[in-house]
Amino acid sequence: MNIVHIASEIAPIAKAGGLADVVLGLARSFKTLGHNVSVILPKYSFLSSSKISSKKVSSFSFTIYEKTYSNQIYVTEVEDISVYLIEPDSNDFFKGDKIYQGKPKKDTIRFTYFSKAAVEYLNTKQDPIDVIHLHDWHSSLVAPLIHLQNKDTKPKIVLTVHNLSYQGKCRFAFLQNIGIPAPKVEPFSVRKYNLFKRACLLKGGILYSDATVLVSPSYAKEIFTKSKACGLLSFLKKQRHKIQGILNGIDNTIWDPEKDEALPFKYSKNLSINEILLARRKNKEHLQKKLGLNVKDVPLIACVSRLASQKGPKLIRRGLLYAAKKDSQAILLGSSSTHFLQKKFETLAQKYKANRDIHFHFQFDDELSRLIYGSADFLIVPSYFEPCGLAQLIALRYGCVPIVRKTGGLKDTIFDINDSVPGEQKNGFTFQSFTPRALLFTIDRALHQHFKDRCKTLVENGMRMNYSWEKSASEYLKIYTQKT
Ligand code: ADP
Numbered sequence: 227m228n229i230v231h232i233a234s235e236i237a238p239i240a241k242a243g244g245l246a247d248v249v250l251g252l253a254r255s256f257k258t259l260g261h262n263v264s265v266i267l268p269k270y271s272f273l274s275s276s277k278i279s280s281k282k283v284s285s286f287s288f289t290i291y292e293k294t295y296s297n298q299i300y301v302t303e304v305e306d307i308s309v310y311l312i313e314p315d316s317n318d319f320f321k322g323d324k325i326y327q328g329k330p331k332k333d334t335i336r337f338t339y340f341s342k343a344a345v346e347y348l349n350t351k352q353d354p355i356d357v358i359h360l361h362d363w364h365s366s367l368v369a370p371l372i373h374l375q376n377k378d379t380k381p382k383i384v385l386t387v388h389n390l391s392y393q394g395k396c397r398f399a400f401l402q403n404i405g406i407p408a409p410k411v412e413p414f415s416v417r418k419y420n421l422f423k424r425a426c427l428l429k430g431g432i433l434y435s436d437a438t439v440l441v442s443p444s445y446a447k448e449i450f451t452k453s454k455a456c457g458l459l460s461f462l463k464k465q466r467h468k469i470q471g472i473l474n475g476i477d478n479t480i481w482d483p484e485k486d487e488a489l490p491f492k493y494s495k496n497l498s499i500n501e502i503l504l505a506r507r508k509n510k511e512h513l514q515k516k517l518g519l520n521v522k523d524v525p526l527i528a529c530v531s532r533l534a535s536q537k538g539p540k541l542i543r544r545g546l547l548y549a550a551k552k553d554s555q556a557i558l559l560g561s562s563s564t565h566f567l568q569k570k571f572e573t574l575a576q577k578y579k580a581n582r583d584i585h586f587h588f589q590f591d592d593e594l595s596r597l598i599y600g601s602a603d604f605l606i607v608p609s610y611f612e613p614c615g616l617a618q619l620i621a622l623r624y625g626c627v628p629i630v631r632k633t634g635g636l637k638d639t640i641f642d643i644n645d646s647v648p649g650e651q652k653n654g655f656t657f658q659s660f661t662p663r664a665l666l667f668t669i670d671r672a673l674h675q676h677f678k679d680r681c682k683t684l685v686e687n688g689m690r691m692n693y694s695w696e697k698s699a700s701e702y703l704k705i706y707t708q709k710t
Contacts, residue, residue, distance in 0.1 A: 227356040227706060229256055230381075231265045232344045234325055234337065234364035237480070238592060239278055239304055240270060242325050242561075243532050244474070244616040245361060245388045248441070251477040252359075252702065253307045255695035259703070266344045268320045268336070269300060269311035278302050280311060288346040290339075291403045297343055305480070312343045328563035334396040338427070341367035342404050355381040357706050362387065363394030366431025370406055370414070373434040384705055385435040387428065389613050390449055390456045391536060394427035401425050416457065429461060436710045438469045439702070441614035442635030446471025454611055472702060473638055474614040475695035476623065481599075483624045488596035493625075495689040499682050502625055502689070510601040517557065520582045525554040525676050527669065528602035528626070530595045530617050533562035533571060538631070541608035543574060544662040545629075545669060550584035552673060559598055561590040599624035603681070604655075604672055608665050612636045618654070622688035627681055628654040629672055631665075639693065643675060643684060653688040 231253055235246035249265060257263045273280075280302035287296040296315040301308055313320070319339045327333055345368055348355065358381045360368050369383050401411050414430035417423045432438045440446035446469060448454040455462055462469065479485075484494035490512050493505035507523060514521045527549040531537045546556035562568040568588065575586035587594060599605070605621040607630040614635030618628040622639075630636040640654040641647045655672045657664040675681050 227256075227261045228353060229253075229261055229263045229357045229359060229706070230348065230355055231263070231359045231361065232341070232365040232368055233265060233267060233361040234340070235361075236265055236267055236304055236307075236309060239273060239302075239309075240267060240325055241592070242563075242590070244614065247476065247480075247616055248386070248388065248474050249361060250305060250307065250480070251475055251695045252699065254305060254477060255475075255699040256702075257307060259699065263307060265304075265307055265309045266347065267309055267311055268340045269298075269313035270320045270322075270325060272323045273311060283310075284350065286347055286350050288342070290342060290405070295339075295343070297347070299347060310347070312340065312347060314339070314343070324563070326563050328565070330395070334394055334400075334427070337364040337394065338367055338396065338400065338404060341365050342371065344368060345371045354379070357382045357384060360385045360431055360435065362389065363392055363428040363431065366394065366427045367401075367404075369431045369434035370410060371404075374406065374410060382437075382706065382710060383435040384437050384439065384702075385431045386439045386441065387432070387613075388441055389536075390428070390440075390454070390458070391611075393429065393456065393458075395424045396427065398423060398425055426458075429458060432462075432465055432469075436468065437705045437708075438465065439705070440469065440471045441474045442638045443471035443473065444637045445611075445613045445634035448611065448634060470705075472698050473635060473693075474616060474619075475693055475698045476616060476619045478623070478692075478694045481620050481623050483600055486596050486600065488593045489600040491600075495625075495686075499686050502685065503682070506601060506625060509597065513557075513597050513601045514555075516597070517585045517587070518582065519555055519557075519585055525549075525603045525673055526557065526601060527554060527604045527606060527629075528557045528559070528598045529606050530559045530598055531607070533560040533567045534564055535567070536610055536612075538608040538610050538660065539567055539570070541631075541660070541662055541665050542606065543571070545606045545608060545665050546584060547578075548666050548669060550578075550581065552669075554583075554673060556584045557598060557602065558586045559591060559595055560586070560588055562588070596624075599626050602626050603676060604629050604669075606665070606669070607631070607636060608657075608660075609633060609636065610660055615639070619693045622653055622691055622693065625685045625689050627672065627684045627688065629665075629668055630654060630656055631660060632656045632658050643671075643680070649683075650687055650690070653684055653691060 237246035280300040491505040549556040612634040
């Protein structure tokens with residue numbers, strides 16, 4: 227099959243969160259199966275020639291907003307996958323050092339342009355495309371644009387929703403300028419508090435795709451409840467026939483503690499548990515020195531996360547401060563595009579600057595995240611909702627025990643030491659209630675087991691689990707090949 231992903235992120239060159247890992251992992255697993263896979267991405271100005279090597283392969287132009295835009299296409303290889311980068315001649319659309327600018331209006335302009343340009347670019351290609359795979363609202367507009375084309379055969383459109391709470395809303399007129407007539411926009415419009423009607427791009431993607439995938443079975447069920455439907459409940463119910471959940475995987479060759487260059491002491495699940503723990507302890511020492519923490523052998527509790535309200539910032543803060551007071555240490559590696567949350571955490575970091583048992587790091591730092599996964603004893607993920615979550619899967623692979631709230635993909639992948647599941651499935655600590663009390667109680671339980679040496683089995687079980695892409699890819703394959 228000829229499969230084209232259209233996305234806003236791909237790891238490692240343009241990554242803000244798990245979406246980037248998923249696009250790369252899914253693309254690679256289908257390439258391994260012998261399919262022809264490519265990815266289309268904006269050529270953000272931070273993807274300059276000094277950062278990546280790319281070559282110009284074609285150019286095309288189209289007219290919107292009564293203006294003609296010329297574009298260049300560059301190609302670069304990312305882990306064997308051909309990534310086609312769209313660069314408008316007047317590169318205002320993709321300027322700046324971030325993928326998401328945190329300003330809804332600017333981001334909508336950025337990604338509606340990108341979606342339109344991606345479709346126009348595909349129109350210039352001769353080879354037939356079997357599947358166009360879209361990701362989140364950023365490329366959702368491609369679905370109605372393809373749907374409206376007057377062609378005998380059309381590719382299958384698959385949309386993966388990584389997070390229903392980001393929907394991309396814009397003015398009606400905006401889409402008419404792009405070439406979608408008002409009656410076609412109407413079914414994916416939203417109206418809130420009697421304000422002007424707006425187009426909801428994610429809704430358009432779901433409506434005009436052949437199949438919509440949510441990134442875990444539990445999340446695919448939760449979105450049919452009022453609290454998790456993000457205002458789309460009645461719409462989603464009507465689309466239920468085409469919605470399903472497929473758990474994300476991780477790429478075991480990219481996340482591999484045996485080969486990870488960020489780890490001074492590498493290890494694999496084939497070593498004895500004592501050898502694994504020894505390597506991890508030495509990594510911890512290295513991490514403590516690197517971050518200026520006290521060098522001592524105490525439990526280390528970490529959080530590697532975007533700082534967004536979905537992730538439970540209050541619980542993260544309470545959990546880490548609690549850990550630092552309990553004869554253990556805490557690290558936060560957090561990045562945020564939400565200004566007020568970032569500020570709140572920065573104030574906290576300032577307050578604890580002199581405390582050498584807690585460390586805050588506010589950057590997107592892939593290398594540091596790897597060292598944390600390879601050193602920390604526990605990773606907290608106290609999310610209010612979590613479509614899938616990759617951090618806990620990476621943690622398992624590196625032998626770091628997850629402490630998570632039972633929601634979405636966390637519920638599907640982490641099983642508490644006290645759950646009534648077969649012994650080899652127990653791999654962490656879970657709690658239900660979205661309260662600091664529930665989290666702190668669970669941290670206490672985890673520390674208690676740690677000191678009694680009973681976490682060793684959890685480490686072993688976690689490292690033996692296989693959350694690679696194979697199984698998930700076979701489920702996507704069924705969707706790709708199903709007759710519509
Ligand atoms: P989300 O996609 O909602 O942000 P996931 O758990 O699905 O959450 O994926 C997060 C991914 O981003 C993981 O690979 C995690 O290691 C990485 N990550 C999150 N924050 C940072 C950061 N500040 N620095 C480096 N990596 C990060």
